[in-house]
Amino acid sequence: MFETVIGLEVHVQLNTKTKLFCSCPTSFAEHQNINTCPTCLALPGALPVVNKEAAIKAMRFGYAVNATVNHSSYFDRKSYFYPDSPMAYQITQLHKAIVQNGELLIDLLDGSQKRVSITQAHLEADAGKNMHEGSHSKVDLNRAGTPLLEIVSGPDMRSAEEAVAYLKKLHAIVRYLDISDANMQEGSFRCDVNVSIRPKGQEAFGTRVEVKNINSFRFVSQAIAYEVERQREAYEDGRYTEEVCQETRLWSVADGVTRSMRGKEEAADYRYFPDPDLRVLTVSDAMVEEAKHIPEMPDEKVKRYVEVLGIKRDDALVITSDKELAFYFEAMIEHGAEPKMAVTWLTTELLGRLNKMGCSIENSLVDAKTLGTLVSKISDDTLSGKGAKEVLDYMMENESRDIDQIIERLGLKQVSDDGMLLAIIDEILAANQDKVAEYKSGKDKLFGFFVGQTMKASKGSANPNKVNDLIKERLS
DSSP: OEEEEEEEEEEEEOOOSBOSSSSOBOOOSSSTTOSOOTTTTTOTTOOOOOOHHHHHHHHHHHHHTTOEEOSEEOOEEEEOOOTTOTTSEEEEOSSSOSEEEEEEEEEOTTSOEEEEEEEEEEEEEOOOEEEEETTEEEEEOSSTTOEEEEEEEOSOBOSHHHHHHHHHHHHHHHHHTTSOOOOTTTTSEEEEEEEEEEETTOOSOOOOEEEEEEOSHHHHHHHHHHHHHHHHHHHHTTOHHHHOOSEEEEEETTTTEEEEEEEOOOGGGGTOEEOTTSOOEEOOHHHHHHHTOOOOOHHHHHHHIIIIIOOOHHHHHHHHTSHHHHHHHHHHHHTTOOHHHHHHIIIIIIHHHHHHHTOOGGGOSSOHHHHHHHHHHHHTTSSOHHHHHHHHHHHHHSSOOOHHHHHHHHTOOOBOOHHHHHHHHHHHHHHTHHHHHHHHTTOTTHHHHHHHHHHHHTTTOBOHHHHHHHHHHHHO
């Protein structure tokens, strides 16, 4: 039996206006190499200056994960030669990062939580982008110098499920903090996975393999599963020392396998040394105060949703996993939706329709105010649940958002008038005297027959609760 050991290094692109060491904009989708200057092109004589906004965003993350935020930290040079690195080195933080010794609590499938340590989170400059066209390769340096926060976990995860739970929690946190858009498809939230196995009970770690730059939760899970199986088979076949070496591998999405990229360098290979062009990063009291302005975080929202709003913990975890989903939910309640009903109508009815259309909550055709108002119409007996679904379907296909007008147009307003309903009920009971007699003789199941006939006669417009009460009254 083997135990899997997983550690993650996550690169989060900070959403600052300018790059980490110069005033070039961090905007993308522009002409190649236009957002560059002597500093990010590493021209002789150009000197870097630390971006204050990036430092504050890094500190804010540190406070959010209960870490030590160092008021003095410094930058190191990491030497490597690659076409997308004009400096031939990367400015990063190895020896004393701005954030150290944090933690993240992840929610497991059995309802428990597990602590994952965060060794450090350090600032570093991103590289450019290589583009390959046929037999030619080009480089776009617009991205060079963009601020990254590299978040390094401890080797605390023991399964792909735990790794994905950690990544999802981390993804939610950086979005709640508004320090990154964390768009995985565009590369602003990407992950390196360190995987090893060891016989159960063994304290020493096995040989660590790094799988680079994975940009989806699903691919992280698949890459871990493949790599664990590859290492396990090598161990059982007696080929572990031959086939499993400390190296960097790439995940092939097309083939579902990892492939060797290069031998894994040690810190000495990068020739780290303190950057001579940058002074010690010393943060001011004003920066600390600004960094401590932290919004309500996912765990706090879960606690409030369960204890104050009375919804299930599982539902609260689903809603808080996405910042936009949580904000939408809270806006529904502000506009009249009862919390438990808001959960159902958001997570089942609306998201179900959006998924079929390939849309997300951010570009929903129905806003939170409208859906909250619609759900409130069920609570005040204006609409039945079935009728509300018809209204929602109508709004997903049409531009009209006037709920009262749609209800009138579709003839969905519930009838709650006792006189009107009793007239229908009396007519049905009179036409079914034999069934009335059977019901009174003990066939209680016939009650559903009378309810169904009444709803049919009212064309579904009768208030079901009223119908139940009035039929009980008549039959007694």
